[in-house]
Amino acid sequence: MTPDERASADRATAPALEPRLLAAAELISAELHADIGSDHAALPIWLLRQGRAERAVIVEKTPGPLEVARQAVARSKLRDRAELRLGDGLEPLLAPELQSVSLTGMGARTILSILERGRAAGQRPAALVVQPNDGAGLLRQWAIEHGYWLTAERLVSGFWRYPVLRLERHPGPDPAYLGVPQAAALRYGPHLLRGAHPLLIQELQAQRLRLEPLERHARPQVLEDLGLVRSALDWLGRRPG
Numbered sequence: 614m615t616p617d618e619r620a621s622a623d624r625a626t627a628p629a630l631e632p633r634l635l636a637a638a639e640l641i642s643a644e645l646h647a648d649i650g651s652d653h654a655a656l657p658i659w660l661l662r663q664g665r666a667e668r669a670v671i672v673e674k675t676p677g678p679l680e681v682a683r684q685a686v687a688r689s690k691l692r693d694r695a696e697l698r699l700g701d702g703l704e705p706l707l708a709p710e711l712q713s714v715s716l717t718g719m720g721a722r723t724i725l726s727i728l729e730r731g732r733a734a735g736q737r738p739a740a741l742v743v744q745p746n747d748g749a750g751l752l753r754q755w756a757i758e759h760g761y762w763l764t765a766e767r768l769v770s771g772f773w774r775y776p777v778l779r780l781e782r783h784p785g786p787d788p789a790y791l792g793v794p795q796a797a798a799l800r801y802g803p804h805l806l807r808g809a810h811p812l813l814i815q816e817l818q819a820q821r822l823r824l825e826p827l828e829r830h831a832r833p834q835v836l837e838d839l840g841l842v843r844s845a846l847d848w849l850g851r852r853p854g
């Protein structure tokens with residue numbers, strides 16, 4: 614078997630990525646990619662196999678998951694292209710390794726705290742793909758405040774509905790928010806709103822049904838949430854095309 618035939622056979626027998634990780638992987642293409650909090654390492658292994666990354670750095674803060682990742686990399690016969698490091702967040706990465714970084718399957722606050730600690734240490738990845746399990750609005754807000762544009766966005770069904778965001782460091786205001794209601798777009802995603810994503814519409818309609826009966830109690834959080842849901846649905850109802 615030639616090396617190309619072997620690579621193609623490996624790709625054919627590769628285990629399928631779960632949809633949220635596949636959506637993240639499809640937003641990544643880099644010479645060197647770093648995956649933080651990798652655990653099973655399914656994402657970086659897929660990137661290497663598909664040729665979407667030439668080399669990968671796999672970071673885990675816990676020895677158990679790092680060992681799981683090490684075994685997965687060994688089984689995939691990718692040891693020469695993947696480096697595994699025990700460490701916290703972006704800390705184990707050197708400056709040239711901050712071109713393309715992913716953080717998936719964690720809470721938005723965990724992702725945020727990793728990015729903030731990195732920023733405080735002068736580590737600012739050029740491109741980030743993040744898949745929080747909740748609260749993507751926090752990450753969209755962080756991106757606006759810290760000089761990242763939201764260049765692509767996906768919403769994927771699974772155990773929950775998972776948002777996947779690609780952020781790229783860029784000067785100036787993010788054009789993704791032009792022409793969409795800002796507060797609703799921060800909460801629900803400017804690209805998802807503009808594209809009238811069917812899962813987003815389902816979510817907005819379910820939220821409206823849940824929140825409207827609570828409106829008369831006038832709790833500030835309910836009123837704010839309902840205001841954003843209505844703003845998004847109104848905009849969707851009026852949008853051109």
Ligand SMILES: C[S@@+](CC[C@H](N)C(=O)[O-])C[C@H]1O[C@@H](n2cnc3c(N)ncnc32)[C@H](O)[C@@H]1O
Pocket residue numbers: 634649650651652653672673674675678700701702703716717718719723727
């Ligand atoms: C729920 S798993 C997600 C695994 C994989 N990324 C995915 O999406 O399926 C979260 C992993 O992140 C790791 N983790 C959490 N905080 C971390 C940090 N500050 N630095 C590195 N790894 C971290 C945990 O040890 C755990 O293995």
